[in-house]
Amino acid sequence: MNPARRCSVLFSQLCVSSRGGQVATRPFSPAAVSAPAGARYCHPGVGGGAGPQLRPSRAAAAERLTHSVRRPTVCVCQRVLVDGPVSVQNISFIEIEEVLFKCSLYFLEQCRSAGPVLILNSVVAALGEGKDGFIRCPLDALNWHERKYLILEEILTYRPDILCLQEVDHYYDTFQPIMAGLGYHGSFLAKPWSPCLDVERNNGPDGCALFYRRSRFSLRATAHLRLSAVMLPTNQVAIVQTLTCRATGRPLCVGVTHLKARSGWERLRGAQGADLLRSLRSITARGAVPLVVCGDFNAEPSEDVYQRFSSSPLRLNSAYKLLSRDGQTEPAYTTWKIRPSGESRGTLDYIWYSADALSVHSLLDIPTEDQIGPDRLPSYHYPSDHLSLLCDVGFRED
Template sequence: MVPSTVASLSVQKLQRNINVPSVSSPTFAHTRLLDCLFSCPVLQFYPMGGSSSSRLFGTLAQSLNSLPLAQPDLYPEESPDPDLDLAKLDPDQLLRECEEALQRRPARPHRDLVYPSGMVYRHHKNNPSIRVMQWNILAQALGEGKDGFIRCPLDALNWQERKYLILEEILTYRPDIVCLQEVDHYYDTFQPIMASLGYNSSFLPKPWSPCLDVEQNNGPDGCALFYRRSRFSLYASAHLRLSAMMLPTNQVAIVQTLKCQVTGRRLCVAVTHLKARSGWERLRSAQGADLLQSLRTITSLGGGRSNAASATVPLVVCGDFNAEPSEDVYRRFTSSSLGLRSAYKLLSSDGQTEPPYTTWKIRPSGESCSTLDYIWYTHDALSVDCLLDIPTEEQIGPDRLPSYHYPSDHLSLLCDISFKEEPHRLM
């Protein structure tokens, strides 16, 4: 029996509110560099797996499987989502349903919220914290078809259960802003579920997603940004295709300027996923430089609307940078004129050291334990109130990630930030 929280999501409402665009086939300049970087697969899409027998997703799957799977326009005009007519889901009930669906799996690692050294928690009624989550959730097609996690049983990657683990992580911490990478189930899972939980969202796929090389894929993977409608309204938005050496690359970023409903202040949020693998350090550095230049332009114009809004907007940048702190792209961000700092350095005793890892996996090439994921924030305008700690090696387990108890090869990062007092308000 389908639970009442989901049963009211009728086929008509889903079809009216979920914007599945028509197929578009953009052409790309055939440059010598890009021919070396990427291959352009045939754009074919297949539904991932069979119909779901789960109670939570039964109605959604039935409704959405009848819709065409198509490649979204890569650079659509962005506007705030209209008022959604979807039935609202109770997050507590949805969390219980996730836990029930995962009864046969071991529990996710317990993680505590940690207050940075020297920081004291203060609740400000007129300036409440904003909870931000950063997470590479692992594209389903890549996990099953390309990544080669040799110590992870294929059954542990089954989408019909793995999606519950991902949602359980989000529902446990109830972030106000969620920045995800490697999303290849946006239209059939995350957009409708998160919309019913009160979030607006935006999705930007990679131009040539490696997911498309996998048989029975669910379309291209990309970045997705969600924000809670009760907390923010959309002021301005940009979809970026990152460039390197003045040539477009396969990596993208979403940048949205939000207006806080409580404080009336603006916050610019960016999500990105830079080029993976060793040997591409110079490309990642160039992509980071391109993103920083775009962020300087957007924030200096008050969010991108007009020169009238001249105040610089505080910035949060979330992403899988595929770069250790020793790489040049990391140094670009730490030395940027935007005044960015990495939130997770605050977990260290000296406040200057990144966590020992944000991803830990075993592939045929060997074991990889790396720090690749970051939440950057404008230090002069924002403060970090607390952060979600990093699971221990014992919690992660000998087979590393992903596993039966954790859905991705990357750990989620989460912190609470708040606006610092504006200079003219200081006494």
């Protein structure tokens, strides 16, 4: 199949041939559709409790997911496609985009959880196609005009109330207009000296973006932060927004950041994290407002910046520890890539939340090595070199 047509794994459910064969619409039958290979499932939990509560059987998780998300979406795709056989080669990008939009309109209300937060590292197009050196990833899988549909599909699959993005260099021409059409309000903050600007035919600087669903939240305040180290401004940024939950009237502070990358910069990341924590203490009135802060910290749990967040007076907990059996261990990896310098994997991405005021109801699992595949990330199935994280959080009862 043309890689462009692989923009949605949902379309694979409709294709008779993987070589551009016929696609036929047919009556929707739940039994006829199964979760796609490598599908990730949400593990439910109660109040951010111990790890085992967050790990139901995979069969049960698959059953929940295919009934609540995948099957309605495939049904909609079938309804959107024209009647009769259609060649895969004749499905245009515009038609695929229409399918993505229409899928969002038909999602079942009971599929949407109380307050999901989705974090995605979109991998800037300028670097992904130019300087990032993903030597095992096919070049056409890095092409932004194909890769963006995988990102959009993931967003539409989970329909988060809050979406946090890093390495975004297509905010104004892709994410902002599409998300606005889906009912989200967005904010973007570019890096002061983005490396994207050094790439020929770039799309502008990359940075962080934060979206929230307007029907669920209203905006109180926004803070655009340029992170400092020893009083000196750095090239890393953060967005922090204070929201009001329309259903409860309760405030919620949400932040997204992307700290300095690469080995050798551990002390700088620690200083950037300390600066961000100082700002968060001020914005949340020293923790009076519940907080969710997430992003690509570029730091393993052994690093100083991780320790700063885990021991902060804001009493933050890392949501993805709850996937472990003891509830205290981070996943083995959130990124896994092969570059000319070799293969590397690590845990660099986190969702931190106020443990006293918020509870975790469910988490999207981490795919296995077999699901990721031998060529690692990114790929036709995973649009970024970082795995997306999804956390459904709720307010604790007073």
